[in-house]
Amino acid sequence: MWRRVASLSPLISSSTSSYLNQAAYKFKIWESFTTDIPTQAKGGLFSKGKAPFITFVLETFLPKLSGGPGSGKGTQCAKIVNNFGFKHLSAGELLRREVASNSEYGAMILNTIKEGKIVPSEVTVKLIQKEMESSDSHRFLIDGFPRTEENRIAFEKITGAEPDLVIFFDCPQEEMVKRVLSRNEGRVDDNIVTIKKRLIVFEALNLPVINYYSKRGKLYTINAVGTVDEIFEQVRPVFTGKQLIG
Ligand SMILES: Nc1ncnc2c1ncn2[C@@H]1O[C@H](COP(=O)(O)OP(=O)(O)OP(=O)(O)O)[C@@H](O)[C@H]1O
Numbered sequence: 001m002w003r004r005v006a007s008l009s010p011l012i013s014s015s016t017s018s019y020l021n022q023a024a025y026k027f028k029i030w031e032s033f034t035t036d037i038p039t040q041a042k043g044g045l046f047s048k049g050k051a052p053f054i055t056f057v058l059e060t061f062l063p064k065l066s067g068g069p070g071s072g073k074g075t076q077c078a079k080i081v082n083n084f085g086f087k088h089l090s091a092g093e094l095l096r097r098e099v100a101s102n103s104e105y106g107a108m109i110l111n112t113i114k115e116g117k118i119v120p121s122e123v124t125v126k127l128i129q130k131e132m133e134s135s136d137s138h139r140f141l142i143d144g145f146p147r148t149e150e151n152r153i154a155f156e157k158i159t160g161a162e163p164d165l166v167i168f169f170d171c172p173q174e175e176m177v178k179r180v181l182s183r184n185e186g187r188v189d190d191n192i193v194t195i196k197k198r199l200i201v202f203e204a205l206n207l208p209v210i211n212y213y214s215k216r217g218k219l220y221t222i223n224a225v226g227t228v229d230e231i232f233e234q235v236r237p238v239f240t241g242k243q244l245i246g
């Protein structure tokens with residue numbers, strides 16, 4: 001079931017509602033597109049004999065504690081890698097690499113990122129799948145994906161895999177905007193105009209993904225306010241004592 005955002009953050013002005021409609025419209029187009037994505041036969045990710053252990057690392061969309069881009073996923077992923085030996089795959093980073101390599105999708109991806117919109121699922125999933133298949137690891141942290149139900153469904157259809165865990169970071173928007181604006185990594189989308197657009201898209205499309213994993217008991221919610229180490233002390237127990245094989 002789809003739920004739409006009833007009220008948007010104060011950071012988002014009413015003049016942006018047409019942008020939201022545009023995003024939702026595009027989303028619908030890609031939602032119907034997914035029906036044509038063939039389900040991958042057993043093979044691919046499973047051809048190494050073992051199913052991988054997959055963790056999705058996302059943000060929440062709870063109105064009072066709304067998270068979003070910049071909530072610290074990448075920072076916490078680095079600590080999870082060091083402590084639990086996962087392979088970290090940031091969907092955004094894979095897309096940025098694709099832009100840098102001048103691939104056939106490069107220009108489209110760059111424009112989509114600048115506009116804070118979502119790249120077609122099939123493109124993103126194929127990049128993630130390629131990285132997973134070429135890795136020796138059996139533990140993957142997939143950071144910043146899936147951002148929409150359509151992303152989620154496409155991942156399951158194309159790879160035939162599902163996440164074992166889903167970690168959500170709750171972060172107030174003001175804090176998140178502050179972090180993004182002081183990130184200083186030269187990203188084309190780290191500016192206030194694009195951040196507002198990313199928030200609109202995020203808030204419009206993320207909730208169904210959260211609901212889906214929550215209902216399946218896979219969701220771990222982390223309060224992303226505090227120091228990096230304080231936050232990691234909430235993350236650590238998610239993995240401690242778990243058999244990290246698929
Ligand atoms: N707990 C924290 N307190 C203060 N700053 C933080 C904290 N965690 C991360 N940061 C800083 O905030 C910025 C954003 O963090 P990070 O890149 O990890 O976020 P992200 O969720 O991966 O963002 P995006 O979705 O845009 O890729 C970085 O400059 C990072 O150093």
Ligand SMILES: O=c1ccn([C@@H]2O[C@H](COP(=O)(O)O)[C@@H](O)[C@H]2O)c(=O)[nH]1
Nearest residue numbers: 069091092112113116117118119144145
């Ligand atoms: O699954 C994804 C992940 C990312 N994007 C696009 O990339 C930017 C940046 O992503 P970060 O996770 O913040 O690095 C995001 O705003 C989207 O435009 C995507 O389309 N799909």
Ligand SMILES: [Mg+2]
Nearest residue numbers: 073074090092
């Ligand atoms: Mg990141």
